[in-house]
Amino acid sequence: MSESVPGWAIAATNPSDVEVARLKAHLRAHPTKRFHRRYPVLISAVAMVVALAIFIRPPTYGDAPAPGTVVQLSDQALYLGPSIALTGDGAITVDEAGLQGTVVSLTEGHVNAEVDPDGRFRELAVRAPGDVTVTVVGTRFSVAWDDGGRVAVERGEVRVDQRAAEPRTLRAGDSWTWDGGDAAGEVLDDRHSSTSEGAPDLPGDVDHRSGAPVPSGAAASDARAIATGDARPDATGDAPATPRPSPSAPPTVTEDPDAVAVVEAPATEAEPRDATDGAPDTIELARRFAQIGDAMDAGDPARAAALAEAFAARNRGHALSAEAGYLRVVALTEVNPKAALFAASAWLDEHAAGGRRAEVLYLHATMANDRLGDCRLAIPSYEEASRIATGDVQARSLAYLGLCALKVGDDDVAGAALQSALLHADLPRALRPRVVEAQRTLTASPR
Amino acid sequence: MKDSRTPRHKPFVTDSREHFCERYAADVLRWVIRLGGPHVQAEDVAQDVFAVALRRLDTFRGDSSERTWLFGLTRNVVNNARRRAALRRFVGLDSLPEPASFAPGPADELEASQRRLAVRRALGKLKTHHREALVLVDMEGYTAREAGEMLHVPEGTVHSRLHHGRKAFADALRREGIE
Numbered sequence: 001m002s003e004s005v006p007g008w009a010i011a012a013t014n015p016s017d018v019e020v021a022r023l024k025a026h027l028r029a030h031p032t033k034r035f036h037r038r039y040p041v042l043i044s045a046v047a048m049v050v051a052l053a054i055f056i057r058p059p060t061y062g063d064a065p066a067p068g069t070v071v072q073l074s075d076q077a078l079y080l081g082p083s084i085a086l087t088g089d090g091a092i093t094v095d096e097a098g099l100q101g102t103v104v105s106l107t108e109g110h111v112n113a114e115v116d117p118d119g120r121f122r123e124l125a126v127r128a129p130g131d132v133t134v135t136v137v138g139t140r141f142s143v144a145w146d147d148g149g150r151v152a153v154e155r156g157e158v159r160v161d162q163r164a165a166e167p168r169t170l171r172a173g174d175s176w177t178w179d180g181g182d183a184a185g186e187v188l189d190d191r192h193s194s195t196s197e198g199a200p201d202l203p204g205d206v207d208h209r210s211g212a213p214v215p216s217g218a219a220a221s222d223a224r225a226i227a228t229g230d231a232r233p234d235a236t237g238d239a240p241a242t243p244r245p246s247p248s249a250p251p252t253v254t255e256d257p258d259a260v261a262v263v264e265a266p267a268t269e270a271e272p273r274d275a276t277d278g279a280p281d282t283i284e285l286a287r288r289f290a291q292i293g294d295a296m297d298a299g300d301p302a303r304a305a306a307l308a309e310a311f312a313a314r315n316r317g318h319a320l321s322a323e324a325g326y327l328r329v330v331a332l333t334e335v336n337p338k339a340a341l342f343a344a345s346a347w348l349d350e351h352a353a354g355g356r357r358a359e360v361l362y363l364h365a366t367m368a369n370d371r372l373g374d375c376r377l378a379i380p381s382y383e384e385a386s387r388i389a390t391g392d393v394q395a396r397s398l399a400y401l402g403l404c405a406l407k408v409g410d411d412d413v414a415g416a417a418l419q420s421a422l423l424h425a426d427l428p429r430a431l432r433p434r435v436v437e438a439q440r441t442l443t444a445s446p447r
Numbered sequence: 448m449k450d451s452r453t454p455r456h457k458p459f460v461t462d463s464r465e466h467f468c469e470r471y472a473a474d475v476l477r478w479v480i481r482l483g484g485p486h487v488q489a490e491d492v493a494q495d496v497f498a499v500a501l502r503r504l505d506t507f508r509g510d511s512s513e514r515t516w517l518f519g520l521t522r523n524v525v526n527n528a529r530r531r532a533a534l535r536r537f538v539g540l541d542s543l544p545e546p547a548s549f550a551p552g553p554a555d556e557l558e559a560s561q562r563r564l565a566v567r568r569a570l571g572k573l574k575t576h577h578r579e580a581l582v583l584v585d586m587e588g589y590t591a592r593e594a595g596e597m598l599h600v601p602e603g604t605v606h607s608r609l610h611h612g613r614k615a616f617a618d619a620l621r622r623e624g625i626e
Contacts, residue, residue, distance in 0.1 A: 023490050
């Protein structure tokens, strides 16, 4: 049995006598009165979320076998979601088939996958024995396994991940082979392939073989790749131990040590596009943005931070980009305060104005003061926040500016800020005693 | 044969509403702090609990003890408050952590303040049912059987939740840098 909670931790959660006395006093004065001061704000928040939910109304994935189901492949198409059809001769295990992505493991034979490049939930990862994972977004390919295997890409791109080897992105004309042993697979025609680190950020609307431009959207809609490779089934029959790719997650390195590697096609293909004008699909963007909030609600700020970072990076200039950056800072405050501090600095450098600036300033100052113990770093942010913020952010900024200034010996700033904080209608009740005490200290011993 | 609907507990031993509040203020505040995590305003939520309790005093049937009944109310109000806090954080209205380093007093008080905050953060990271079992048994001193009655789950389930909760709490404390 695990050890019970230590006594000091229990004691740390006891309310102080002052807190109990204060509650009793409130109850004596207003025994049945509830605090409604936050409710208008809450109603606005609920309305915003409801509106967002109505706006994004996620499309449904549709019927699919439950995870763990083994499916014998045939010429009869197996549909996984609205965009993926599998045929072939062999067996697959459905690892995941839903809103989070589609992942299947090929256990024997070969599978042909046809993926609608413009459809929803089109991200597909096929795992194969030997820790090989082929990930594709919006293309058509087949993976066949026999004694000797190869991947040959006719058109489009596929990415091949193999444990202990760098991921390879294969483009039209490339071939990859693997003998099934311990050695990594080899690229036979390396004219176009690259490792992920060295992958050039090729534009999507370029024919990767000729380099000639093609009409917008053609690269994705015409994508076709044929992949074959050796993949004799494991003796155990177990699925390979490759980290599960998360097709819907962003390709980013997160602060979370438990984060899995994310495998995804280049943004030029992965990013949802409106078929008519090439602009990002607004609904899809909203859905991705909502995933950040979902991760926060699910108590996974590390994932929320990673999603927000990817969203902001991919959609620079979009109205939601700044908001995603802000949410990233918020999420990081719970994961890695130092990273939150740096993220806040970067956000502030990038966004000289905007509705979130005051809050990011406040977060920056709080992380600087709390985590680095650097009041001097925090003061400029508190100062600016106290000028441009409203409501309780302004009140808190004034209060902490005063407290910080007192700490570093700037009595003039401290006096003015503390006085302003005390006069502020939105100064949180819990903060008031500290401000009063600081003001008393300042008055009692002017320096 | 005893009527199963007969209350096991005398409805409200407390003789007045004021005494009711006085008697349970510290308990409710402590429960809120332990169940609510760092993002709820404990005193506000505690006051909400009493507002609900006083409105429902007349409906108390005595099926459980007064304290158990009040804990059930607290549990519901706290869960609602946590949901509201999560929503506010999502829309950016409640994302402002209080700096811990401004607690008045000497250095040891400062450390105690930071430790309180860290413990609350660690508790707040537990799953709700793990936290409830941990709070009731390890912190409030109830037996697993009593906790099971309060949470409406079998005693074995409490033990299971307790085991996972303790482990998760210890991990969370380590991540907070305190053990």
